[in-house]
Amino acid sequence: MALSLVEAAERDGRLIVGKPDQILIEPSSGNTGIALALVCRLRDYHLKVVLPTNVSPERRQLLLAFGAEIIDSPGAEGSNGAVRLAQRLSEENPEWVFLYQYANPANPLAHYSTTGPEILADVPEITHFVAGLGTSGTLMGVGRFLKERRPDVQIWAVEPPSGEIVDGLRSLDDGYVPPIFTDNDGEHLLNRKVIVRARESIEWTRKLTEVGLFVGLSSGAAMAGAVKCAATIDDEVSATIVTLIADDGWKYLSTGAWSDDVDDVVERAKSIIYF
Ligand SMILES: Cc1ncc(COP(=O)(O)O)c(C=O)c1O
Numbered sequence: 001m002a003l004s005l006v007e008a009a010e011r012d013g014r015l016i017v018g019k020p021d022q023i024l025i026e027p028s029s030g031n032t033g034i035a036l037a038l039v040c041r042l043r044d045y046h047l048k049v050v051l052p053t054n055v056s057p058e059r060r061q062l063l064l065a066f067g068a069e070i071i072d073s074p075g076a077e078g079s080n081g082a083v084r085l086a087q088r089l090s091e092e093n094p095e096w097v098f099l100y101q102y103a104n105p106a107n108p109l110a111h112y113s114t115t116g117p118e119i120l121a122d123v124p125e126i127t128h129f130v131a132g133l134g135t136s137g138t139l140m141g142v143g144r145f146l147k148e149r150r151p152d153v154q155i156w157a158v159e160p161p162s163g164e165i166v167d168g169l170r171s172l173d174d175g176y177v178p179p180i181f182t183d184n185d186g187e188h189l190l191n192r193k194v195i196v197r198a199r200e201s202i203e204w205t206r207k208l209t210e211v212g213l214f215v216g217l218s219s220g221a222a223m224a225g226a227v228k229c230a231a232t233i234d235d236e237v238s239a240t241i242v243t244l245i246a247d248d249g250w251k252y253l254s255t256g257a258w259s260d261d262v263d264d265v266v267e268r269a270k271s272i273i274y275f
Contacts, residue, residue, distance in 0.1 A: 030134070034062045037049065058250070086100075101135050102178040131225075158194055160198060162174050166218060168247070200224040207223075222243045
């Protein structure tokens with residue numbers, strides 16, 4: 001998805017391949033920020049990443065490893081504070097390129113043209129697609145692709161309850177609705193929302209190691225959502241539920257998700273941003 005954002009900017013002339021000293025700015029310590037840092041390193045662009053001061057050390061280190069510059073935003077304002085600061089800085093510096101994953105159509109398009117077709121090719125019998133909602137790019141892109149080909153497939157979004165933190169995911173009830181959600185008529189595209197609490201996402205993240213999967217916390221949430229989806233299906237009905245595991249577990253080790261008391265992990269996640 002990060003590569004798609006950069007390639008779209010190169011196609012529309014906002015970025016010029018090979019021109020030195022081009023600056024990009026993005027507020028993200030998540031996979032998009034880290035992947036953008038990698039793409040920018042390969043393309044010789046300079047990436048400034050706006051990060052709350054309480055981001056986990058793994059993420060800060062990874063961004064630095066790929067040569068990104070880090071601009072601190074107040075920890076207490078969380079990810080929304082980082083988004084606000086990036087918006088302000090990009091307005092003050094109009095020559096900087098702000099790809100803004102929450103509003104960029106290249107984000108859902110990447111999932112429409114890659115993730116969706118991969119899922120349908122591998123699981124043509126799919127009846128439900130359940131995925132976490134962060135920017136909503138995955139759900140909008142995969143959802144639109146599947147609905148065009150299989151109008152009966154149900155699209156379910158996994159969200160934390162308002163005010164609770166599940167890294168990588170957001171509640172639309174917290175006041176910020178990503179523009180790509182609105183642009184893709186998300187309210188109609190989604191059949192249902194399923195609420196997954198931070199504790200459930202940690203429990204499922206841990207449980208997934210029992211089948212050999214070492215994955216991030218939003219993947220535990222997605223799995224918890226898929227299990228809730230399965231519970232709504234009558235015994236005599238056959239269904240094939242696909243969910244999406246967005247990340248492996250390495251960047252989340254300092255959460256203690258696999259080793260510590262679940263209550264401690266939930267508490268810790270309130271003060272440190274792992275995504
Ligand atoms: C680990 C993880 N989980 C969930 C998401 C949410 O996906 P989306 O932004 O497509 O809604 C992301 C997005 O980058 C992610 O990296």
